[in-house]
Amino acid sequence: MSIVLYELCGADAARPFSPFAWRIRMALKHKGLDFECRPKPFSEIPAIAPEAGKTVPILVDGDRTICDSWAIATYLEDTYPDRPSLFGGEGGRAAAKLIEGWVNASVSSLIAQLIIKDIWDVLGPDDQVYFRETREARFGRSLEEVQSGREDRLAEMGTALLPLHLMLKSQPFIGGEAPLHTDYLLFGTLQWARITSPFQFIDPSLPVGQWRERCLDLFDGFGRSVPAA
Template identity: 50%
Template sequence: MTRILYALAGADRARPFSPHVWKVALSLAHKGLAYETVPVAFTEIPAIENGATKTVPLLRDGDRLVSDSFAIALYLDETYPDRPSLFGGEGGKALARFVESWAQTVVHTALVRFVVLDIHDCLGPEDRAYFRASREPRFGKSLEAVVEAGVGEIETFAAKLEPLRALLGKQAYFGGAGPSFADYIVFGALQWARIVSQKVILRDGDPVKDWFERCLDLHGGVGRSVTAA
């Protein structure tokens, strides 16, 4: 069976950076499922699999195509129930949905304000033009102005992770002693920043940084397969 993960990358195709793709990469590793990564640029996405998706990740599992990271995680648990679960039951799915909402509305929103120009700079020329033309109308200002206005976000970012920090005082991962898809959701966001930007967002001694380092080492160190910027 051919299993393919389409992953967003910039000018360097060996450095996939999408936070949502990284959720799936760790999920596949969690399940022990082999796959091939096919890197694609922003402007190449409409052409993959005959226009099957407007965004990545997109997973081809034999004859099946599945898009959206959460839908892919659900699919993997349902299709491969004999392998380690990503959710550990309905309670784990509910927890992951909450973490997904928190990550999207708090973590991603803060991160993008100070890494958006780094993302732009890692792209090829055609993708840079696309990225600027599609993102600047959303922000209502230039990418440079977004980053300038978001300088303070770097200093306050750690405080936004306090819910996770408090949890880590009681257990090693969101789900307890071992990782689950909820961990991969937040890991994906921090991995995104690690790959595209040299900005320091987590300090030594922070339990969240310790957790992130543990996540980088999971499943044979798949998270470290791409070096930091």
């Protein structure tokens, strides 16, 4: 039985955009595992595997169902040790956990405020109602107000990405000469923005922009299989 990955999509099922699911898409490619993607809108996700969780990604591998991108990545590493390592050892696994925390806390939160209304635009009608209600409650403002003036906040994104910018001056990937899961953790978040929003906040001429292009080229251009917004 093929591995099945449930992920998030908007009105167009051919444009899955969950940052967490993209982390696992890349991890599965890294491991060289065959898998089937099943994109679902927000409204259908809670019914997929309620005993495992109510958010994507959800991975089904035989009789195992795993929810949460970090849990899935560690499952893949431990279950398929004969395949290329996602972490490059236990030290790499620990470092990846640090990168995950940095991306989730410092990068994703900034990106969300730059593209929040654009995400709403790509959703189906039912999901638009859910997304507006939940996100406006979270931010305490309308989606339009959150996203307004985003051009003036680009410096904040530059500051958040500065450690990566400095690292990538001397090596092609966060993982070193070749990518590891540390790369996919951030790449998934940038894919989320690339697929849902036309707003450009990464300078392609800078090290981070060049790194993103290298990630898009991985696995025969797998990241480019979904065109940019």
